Amino acid sequence: QSALTQPASVSGSPGQSITISCTGTSSDIGGYKYVSWYQHHPGRAPKLMIYDVSNRPSGVSNRFSGSKSGNTASLTISGLQADDEADYYCSSYTSSSTPYVFGTGTKVTVL
Amino acid sequence: QVQLVQSGAEVKKPGASVKVSCKASGYTFTSYLMHWVRQAPGQGLEWMGVINSRGGSTRYAQRFQGRVIMTRDTSTSTAYMELSSLRSEDTAVYYCARESGVIAAPAKNFDYWGQGTLVIVSS
Numbered sequence: 001q002s003a004l005t006q007p008a009s010v011s012g013s014p015g016q017s018i019t020i021s022c023t024g025t026s027s028d029i030g031g032y033k034y035v036s037w038y039q040h041h042p043g044r045a046p047k048l049m050i051y052d053v054s055n056r057p058s059g060v061s062n063r064f065s066g067s068k069s070g071n072t073a074s075l076t077i078s079g080l081q082a083d084d085e086a087d088y089y090c091s092s093y094t095s096s097s098t099p100y101v102f103g104t105g106t107k108v109t110v111l
Numbered sequence: 112q113v114q115l116v117q118s119g120a121e122v123k124k125p126g127a128s129v130k131v132s133c134k135a136s137g138y139t140f141t142s143y144l145m146h147w148v149r150q151a152p153g154q155g156l157e158w159m160g161v162i163n164s165r166g167g168s169t170r171y172a173q174r175f176q177g178r179v180i181m182t183r184d185t186s187t188s189t190a191y192m193e194l195s196s197l198r199s200e201d202t203a204v205y206y207c208a209r210e211s212g213v214i215a216a217p218a219k220n221f222d223y224w225g226q227g228t229l230v231i232v233s234s
Contacts, residue, residue: 001173003155036220038156045115045206045224046156057222089156093219098172100146100158100219 001096004029004103006089011109017078020106022090023071028101030071034093037066037075040105041086049088050075077108085110113137115207115225122231128195131228133207140188141165144210144217147181147192150227151203159205162190165214197232204229 005023012018022029022037029035037050048057050066053073063078073092077084090103118132133145147159160171162181169181175194183190190207204227212218 032219034219038221040156045226046208046221047224048211048220048222051211051218051220051222091156091158091220098158098174099161099170102148102156102158105155 001028001094001098001101004090004092004101006103006106008104009107009109011111012077012080013111014080014082016080017076018080018108020075020077020088020090020108022073022075022092022103024073024092024101025071027096028071028092028094029068029073031095032093033068035066035068035073036091037064037073038089038091039084039086040089046089080110082110084108113209113223115209115223117205117207117225117228120229120231122233123197125198125232125234127197127232128193129197129230130191130193131205131207131230133190133192133225135188135190135209138209140183141185142213144214145181145183145190146208146210146221147179147190148206148208148221148224149203150206151200154203157203159192161210163214164190194230197230199232202230202232 038046040046054066146161207225208221209223211222
C-alpha cells in the first residue's frame with residue numbers, strides 16, 4: 001500500500017486561503033468516505049482536523065474544510081493564521097491488507 | 112478528559128526488541144480500538160496496526176507482520192506495542208492513537224493521540 005500523495009509544501013500569507021491536495025486510488029480515497037486530516041506541530045501529538053471527508057470535530061475552527069472528488073481529497077484553510085503553520089497529513093481507509101494509509105505530508109508555511 | 116500517556120524514550124541496539132506503553136484515562140478503555148502509528152525522522156506517518164482493547168484481537172500492517180505484537184492490560188487501561196528484530200530504519204517516534212467511535216461502530220479516524228515515544232536504534 002503506497003502512501004497517498006500530497007504536495008511537500010504549501011505557503012500563504014496571513015488571511016489568505018490555501019488548499020492541500022491528497023491523491024490516492026479507487027482502493028482508498030475514491031472508494032470510501034473515510035478520509036481524515038491531521039495537523040501535526042513538531043514535538044506534539046497529531047490533531048484530528050477533518051473526518052469523513054468534510055466533517056469537523058468539536059472545537060476545530062470552521063476555517064478548516066475538507067472535500068473530495070474522485071481519488072483526490074482536499075483540505076482548505078481559510079483566513080490563514082500563524083498558528084496554522086504545521087505539517088498536515090491526510091489519511092484514508094483502504095481495501096488493502098493494510099487498512100489505513102497516510103499521505104506523504106504537507107508543510108504549511110505562513111509567510 | 113481523554114489522555115493517552117506513553118512511556119519514555121528508548122535506545123536499543125540492532126536486533127533487540129522494544130516495548131512501548133500507552134496508558135489511557137478519561138474514557139472506558141475497553142470501548143475503543145487502539146492504533147499504533149510511527150514517524151521516522153523526516154518521514155510521514157505510517158500505520159502499524161490496531162488492537163481491540165476489549166477482546167485483544169489485533170490486525171497489523173503487512174510490513175510489520177511477524178515483528179510486531181500489540182497487547183493490552185484492561186486492569187490498568189494500558190496498551191502495548193512490542194517491535195522486535197530492530198534495525199536502524201525503525202528509529203522513529205511511535206504514537207498510540209484512539210480510533211473514534213466505539214468498537215461496535217468504529218469511525219475509521221483517530222481522535223486522540225499519545226505524546227509519542229522516541230525509539231532510537233543504534234549500535
